[in-house]
Amino acid sequence: xxxxxxxxxxxxxxxxxxxxxxxxxxxxxxxxxxxxxxxxxxxxxxxxxxxxxxxxxxxxxxxxxxxxxxxxxxxxxxxxxxxxxxxxxxxxxxxxxxxxxxxxxxxxxxxxxxxx
Numbered sequence: 001x002x003x004x005x006x007x008x009x010x011x012x013x014x015x016x017x018x019x020x021x022x023x024x025x026x027x028x029x030x031x032x033x034x035x036x037x038x039x040x041x042x043x044x045x046x047x048x049x050x051x052x053x054x055x056x057x058x059x060x061x062x063x064x065x066x067x068x069x070x071x072x073x074x075x076x077x078x079x080x081x082x083x084x085x086x087x088x089x090x091x092x093x094x095x096x097x098x099x100x101x102x103x104x105x106x107x108x109x110x111x112x113x114x115x116x
Contacts, residue, residue, distance in 0.1 A: 001060065002090045012077075015068075015085040022063045029053055061097035 067080035
């Protein structure tokens with residue numbers, strides 16, 4: 001995600017672009033898990049290890065700062081902006097916060113399902 005940006009890119013553009021990818025990837029993961037669970041239930045499979053994408057493969061931190069992400073006006077953006085969105089930290093992968101390395105966010109992602 002970080003490789004496509006330069007140090008002199010507008011920090012807010014970088015932040016929004018990275019958050020967009022993280023949110024899309026999580027949504028795609030949830031769809032994959034939901035569809036996989038439904039297929040296994042229909043086939044009557046129990047205790048079968050699922051194939052495909054697993055949460056341990058999600059090598060990025062959870063999205064954060066929903067007020068900033070949900071800001072519509074300039075005033076809302078400026079009121080919600082944090083240090084994360086003000087500075088490009090392109091060399092900081094925040095690997096210690098990756099979903100794949102944290103049990104708590106991993107459980108939250110694994111067990112959060114769409115309504116049927």
